Amino acid sequence: MxxxxxxxxxxxxxxxxxxxxxxxxxxxxxxxxxxxxxxxxxxxxxxxxxxxxxxxxxxxxxxxxxxxxxSKQSIFESLVLDLNQRVRHAMAEEMDAAGSRLDAERAGFAGFFRFTAEHPALYRVVREAEFVSPETLRQHYTRIVDGYERGLAAAQAVGDVDRRLDPAVTAWALMGMGELIGMRFLLWDRDAEGRAPAEMPVDVFDHMMLFIDNALAPRTHDTEDGRS
Amino acid sequence: MxxxxxxxxxxxxxxxxxxxxxxxxxxxxxxxxxxxxxxxxxxxxxxxxxxxxxxxxxxxxxxxxxxxxxSKQSIFESLVLDLNQRVRHAMAEEMDAAGSRLDAERAGFAGFFRFTAEHPALYRVVREAEFVSPETLRQHYTRIVDGYERGLAAAQAVGDVDRRLDPAVTAWALMGMGELIGMRFLLWDRDAEGRAPAEMPVDVFDHMMLFIDNALAPRTHDTEDGRS
Amino acid sequence: MxxxxxxxxxxxxxxxxxxxxxxxxxxxxxxxxxxxxxxxxxxxxxxxxxxxxxxxxxxxxxxxxxxxxxSKQSIFESLVLDLNQRVRHAMAEEMDAAGSRLDAERAGFAGFFRFTAEHPALYRVVREAEFVSPETLRQHYTRIVDGYERGLAAAQAVGDVDRRLDPAVTAWALMGMGELIGMRFLLWDRDAEGRAPAEMPVDVFDHMMLFIDNALAPRTHDTEDGRS
Amino acid sequence: MxxxxxxxxxxxxxxxxxxxxxxxxxxxxxxxxxxxxxxxxxxxxxxxxxxxxxxxxxxxxxxxxxxxxxSKQSIFESLVLDLNQRVRHAMAEEMDAAGSRLDAERAGFAGFFRFTAEHPALYRVVREAEFVSPETLRQHYTRIVDGYERGLAAAQAVGDVDRRLDPAVTAWALMGMGELIGMRFLLWDRDAEGRAPAEMPVDVFDHMMLFIDNALAPRTHDTEDGRS
DNA sequence: TATGAATGAGCTTTCATTCAT
DNA sequence: AATGAATGAAAGCTCATTCAT
CATH class of the missing domain: 1.10.10.60 (Homeodomain-like)
Structure with missing residues (x-):
């Protein structure tokens, strides 16, 4: 799962x-x-x-x-792919330790945000990659999203996630949420000394997880046929 | 509302x-x-x-x-602000015509995607704005998100949206979803002639709206204390 | 003629x-x-x-x-073609004023040497053009040689030049002589102050013309059938 | 001789x-x-x-x-001098086997062209040597020309060559002819497969020798005073 | 209001040469 | 005798910006 x-x-x-x-x-x-x-x-x-x-x-x-x-582009691509590998590794590590579906999600996002806080380059650089190396940009997103997607499909199979949701669309939605919430609350916010927070504020994180949990949770009548 | x-x-x-x-x-x-x-x-x-x-x-x-x-930066900033104004206008126009809360959301996203399809510059240019004009980038996102946020707060007040959700976090989550789903299904997908779709595929759109509706819908016991 | x-x-x-x-x-x-x-x-x-x-x-x-x-190569090519035009113009001017065939030859070489002395770039630059712009190199030589060749053919027609000589081979021979004698006696020789001679020393010139005259002069029995 | x-x-x-x-x-x-x-x-x-x-x-x-x-320049100089030695050796070998003055000339040029065909580097490299190592360039030409010059003087002494010709000027003329005719008919011409001819076309060679023979041949009245 | 020739800081990239191994 | 990783001077070229017209 x-x-x-x-x-x-x-x-x-x-x-x-x-x-x-x-x-x-x-x-x-x-x-x-x-x-x-x-x-x-x-x-x-x-x-x-x-x-x-x-x-x-x-x-x-x-x-x-x-x-x-x-070339400059070449090191850029290497860097993105390298960071991509490491962020997925970080996410996977935390998720593997999780018990329930919700815990795994939580752990995955926690890993993602932790990595983002420690490696702001990943976020920053990817966002301007469209014209530098579109293929690398696609690979980066796709590799992360694929992980989400497979996890979602598996969770749907055991009834942990609303079966009506499309795994691909949902996965991209989650990716987008993570990215913009990371940007807003992790990279934009500064303390008095102008330092970014070392990690995602816990209340923001909890609210985001509530949103996600709402979105994914199977409806009561959902267990029967996957369609209300 | x-x-x-x-x-x-x-x-x-x-x-x-x-x-x-x-x-x-x-x-x-x-x-x-x-x-x-x-x-x-x-x-x-x-x-x-x-x-x-x-x-x-x-x-x-x-x-x-x-x-x-x-300067070059100056026209860039003017352009972002101009597009920002127009996308919000487009969204507002569609939303004002809506009846229910859900209809309004749907209309807002529809407006956003329609504008993105017609003005890919908005998406493309914003994503590389971090180092060109960070302040403009913040303004762009904040103005759109503020609209979401106020709408969400109003909907919570009348019980149309789960009161436990934080309007700000939720608004950024919605923004992120819209952006990445727009990128993935509107700007990346190409037909045989290499042309982007003229509008968001309806099934993607519906799945996204289902996800959002799940996420925002008030729980049955939610009217009492806002906490399950 | x-x-x-x-x-x-x-x-x-x-x-x-x-x-x-x-x-x-x-x-x-x-x-x-x-x-x-x-x-x-x-x-x-x-x-x-x-x-x-x-x-x-x-x-x-x-x-x-x-x-x-x-580009650098582009100005190089323009320069070679420009100088080529001017050297041919200089040669043509002097030759047109000449009376006899021998006078015309003498005048042509005089023009060539005068131009070489005033524009050593032509000689210097052409000699390293093989790998810079081979096509330009060929054009430069060919345009000059073509002039010689046509002149020789015309002079053979009226019996002023040994008819057994091949105009093309002879023209290239003349070009080669002019180039190397120019290099040796015009560009290499330096006076006490290290200055190149302003023009070809007259004795060198005369000896060269004697050589050429010998080579081109119709043999006595040559007037009859162009073959000994 | x-x-x-x-x-x-x-x-x-x-x-x-x-x-x-x-x-x-x-x-x-x-x-x-x-x-x-x-x-x-x-x-x-x-x-x-x-x-x-x-x-x-x-x-x-x-x-x-x-x-x-x-240094790079150093190997260049060594190479030029090495090739120079070998081309002169090749020329000398063929000339030594010759009987008459004309045969020797013919043999010398044949050797020169054969070497050029087999070692296009000699021609190519020499032509761009002016700014790399002018001294080496001078040595290269001078050593070959000196050989011509001595041969010419000797032939004049025995009446085989027009005594009015200046050996030095004539030698440089011959060098120039050889170089440019080699370039034109040996290195430029390509067959259908783009391959350079393995040796100088015989008709070109013969026409060049005719030109040279004309130029060098003693005039009938030349034996008396060296001036017509 | 409109123009475009002129500018130079600053970029990416190459390669002869050095030197520790 | 042999190696190749490391170096940095110097190259060709771009483009935002200025200014005289």
């Missing part, structure tokens, strides 16, 4: 310049570039970010960048 | 260069620039769009641009 | 950026760029030359360059 | 890094680098060629290059 997504892809570990697999040192350099890119993209956005800013932040030479990535 | 937003701001009608109000001819030029900007931003995105492309599309000279807008 | 080449092409006078014909001012700017390019290419060669060096020399802004030429 | 050049220089056989003489293995690596450089320079030209391309073609590591050559 888990709606945790499954994660399959491995990390890219081949040099685009030589085509050879990366050495241990190379792997570390690549990782530092990705981390620097995450920070710079998150702070400045894709277009304001520059290779120089990324390499400076990573503490490596400008030319070195091109030993690991073909 | 209407959740239609109210619209207050007027069109910008002062030349940033001279500070004097625009003549009739000037007003027309400004409008052509905004229309060209909408098309170019929608097709190419903010960063790929260039002033030259916009002025060429508008059929006016490059230098003329700066008689009407201070 | 003239071997002067005919010149047909007009100067490019359309902006590559806008596609519109150049204004008078634009024409002047373009000319300054070409002159600067000639100087920089001649001094530094194609690859060492840079757009910045060219625009600095021309006294215009870097960006302006791209209003007149698409 | 031979106009074959004499060859004196030996192969470079000292490591620029250590200053010690090359081992047998080192000698082989150096040779592979030169061969790779010849191919890459011929195909791509000096500036498009890169050390990486050369070392990859040679099948050795990038860093190894600098054990054998100081």
């Amino acid at each position: 888990s709606i945790s997504p499954d994660i399959v892809e491995g990390t890219e570990n081949v040099s685009p310049a030589t085509g050879r697999p990366l050495t241990k040192r190379g792997e570390a350099t690549r990782r530092r570039l990705l981390e620097a890119a995450e920070a710079v993209f998150a702070e400045q956005g894709y277009h304001e970010a520059s290779i120089v800013k990324i390499t400076e932040r990573a503490g490596i030479g400008l030319g070195t960048f091109y030993l690991y990535f073909d | 209407s959740i239609s937003p109210d619209i207050v701001e007027g069109t910008e009608n002062v030349s940033p260069a001279t500070g004097r109000p625009l003549t009739k001819r000037g007003e027309a030029t400004r409008r052509r620039l905004l229309e060209a900007a909408e098309a170019v931003f929608a097709e190419q995105g903010y960063h790929e769009a260039s002033i030259v492309k916009i002025t060429e599309r508008a059929g006016i000279g490059l230098g003329t641009f700066y008689l009407y807008f201070d | 003239s071997i002067s080449p005919d010149i047909v092409e007009g100067t490019e006078n359309v902006s590559p950026a806008t596609g519109r014909p150049l204004t008078k001012r634009g024409e002047a700017t373009r000319r300054r760029l070409l002159e600067a390019a000639e100087a920089v290419f001649a001094e530094q060669g194609y690859h060492e030359a840079s757009i910045v060096k060219i625009t600095e020399r021309a006294g215009i802004g870097l960006g302006t360059f791209y209003l007149y030429f698409d | 031979s106009i074959s050049p004499d060859i004196v220089e030996g192969t470079e056989n000292v490591s620029p890094a250590t200053g010690r003489p090359l081992t047998k293995r080192g000698e082989a690596t150096r040779r592979r680098l030169l061969e790779a450089a010849e191919a890459v320079f011929a195909e791509q030209g000096y500036h498009e060629a890169s050390i990486v391309k050369i070392t990859e073609r040679a099948g050795i590591g990038l860093g190894t290059f600098y054990l054998y050559f100081d």
Whole structure:
């Protein structure tokens, strides 16, 4: 009854310049570039970010960048896919520990929001990806939504979720809710020092879960034929 | 019982260069620039769009641009605010004609989706606005969400909506759903000729409305204390 | 009996950026760029030359360059074709004033050498054009050689040149002689101050003409059937 | 009566890094680098060629290059000088087998063209050498021309060549003819499959030799005073 | 009001060379 | 003797903005 997504892809570990697999040192350099890119993209956005800013932040030479990535777009895509993998992993981990359907949902969103708070780049960068790499954008959303969708279908099968709901439409609805509520209450809100909250405020979270629970809960007469 | 937003701001009608109000001819030029900007931003995105492309599309000279807008960012902000006003107007118009609460919701979303289909720029441009003009981005969302929120509060007052729901959180949830479902089923889907659907497929729309109705519907025992 | 080449092409006078014909001012700017390019290419060669060096020399802004030429290669090609036109014009002018066949040849080479001395760029730049723009290289040589070839054929028809000679091969031979003798005695030789001679030393010129005259002169028994 | 050049220089056989003489293995690596450089320079030209391309073609590591050559320019110079030596060797070999003066000339040009056909790098690379290494360029031409010049002077002494001709000017004329006719009829012409001819077409060669023979042949009254 | 030639900061990318292994 | 990851100077090019007309 888990709606945790499954994660399959491995990390890219081949040099685009030589085509050879990366050495241990190379792997570390690549990782530092990705981390620097995450920070710079998150702070400045894709277009304001520059290779120089990324390499400076990573503490490596400008030319070195091109030993690991073909282009700015290429590291962007790698980063999105990397973050996508990790957010799904984070969600899956929390969901797997859950007992009931509602607990799993709650856990999934908790994982999503926790990840968003720690990696605002994912949210920020994805929202401007439409013209940078539409395919990557689609992959990112689709992979997360697919997880929701499968979980919903499974929950419907055992009667935990209103059978009249379409799993795909519902999954995209949940994704949209998570994204905009994350944006509004996690990334926009600032305290006196201008710092974003470390995690989603519990009351917001509870209200959102109430909304979702209302939406998904099977109606009393729903158990019979799935249609009122 | 209407959740239609109210619209207050007027069109910008002062030349940033001279500070004097625009003549009739000037007003027309400004409008052509905004229309060209909408098309170019929608097709190419903010960063790929260039002033030259916009002025060429508008059929006016490059230098003329700066008689009407201070900068590229400035026309971007004007465009977002202009579209925001128009989408809220479109939503309000449809909602005002509605009878019941559910009808109003349905009408509001229908208006939103219709506008999105006709003005993909709104969606596309907003999603990359975070780093271009965060304040404008906030205004755009807030104005729409405020409308939802007031409508929800009013509906709760008369018992049409589950009183336990927080209007603000719920409103952002609805906004997120609308945005992502619009993106997924209106802007991504293409027919054989690569054309986007002219409007939201009716079954997607119905499933979304079912989800929303589930979520908002007052529970039977909800009239007593607002808590189950 | 003239071997002067005919010149047909007009100067490019359309902006590559806008596609519109150049204004008078634009024409002047373009000319300054070409002159600067000639100087920089001649001094530094194609690859060492840079757009910045060219625009600095021309006294215009870097960006302006791209209003007149698409790329570095583009100005290179324009320059070669421009110089080609002018060298053929210079040769034709001198040749038209000549009386006899020998005088015309002498005048043609004189024009060629004079132009080479004044425009070393032509020689220098053409010699490295093989990988920059092979088509332009071919055009340059072919246009000059075609002139020789036609002149030779005409002179053979009236018996002024040995009829056994193939006009094409002979024309290429003359071109090669002119180029290498120009290089050796015009561009390599330097006086005490390191300055190249202003014109071809007269004795070198005379010896070359003797060689050519020997080569072309009809043999005594050649007048009868063109074959010994 | 031979106009074959004499060859004196030996192969470079000292490591620029250590200053010690090359081992047998080192000698082989150096040779592979030169061969790779010849191919890459011929195909791509000096500036498009890169050390990486050369070392990859040679099948050795990038860093190894600098054990054998100081710089890109250095291998270029070595290559030009190496090819120069070999082309003169090829010419000399054919000329030594010749009987008459005319045969020797013919043989020399035949050797030159054969070498050009087999080693287009010589022609291609030399023509862009002006700005890469002018001194090397001068050496290359001078060494070949010197051979011609000495041969011409010797032939004049025995009355085989018109005594009025200046050996130096004539030698440069011959060099120029050979170069441009080689370029035109050997390197430019392509068959249906885009392949260059394996050797100079015999009719072109014969016409060129006729031209040369005309030019050099002593006039009947030439034996008396060297001036008509 | 309208124009478009001119500008230059700033971008992404390449590649000869170094050096620790 | 051999390697290839790392470097950064310098290149070609774009485009928002200015300003003289």
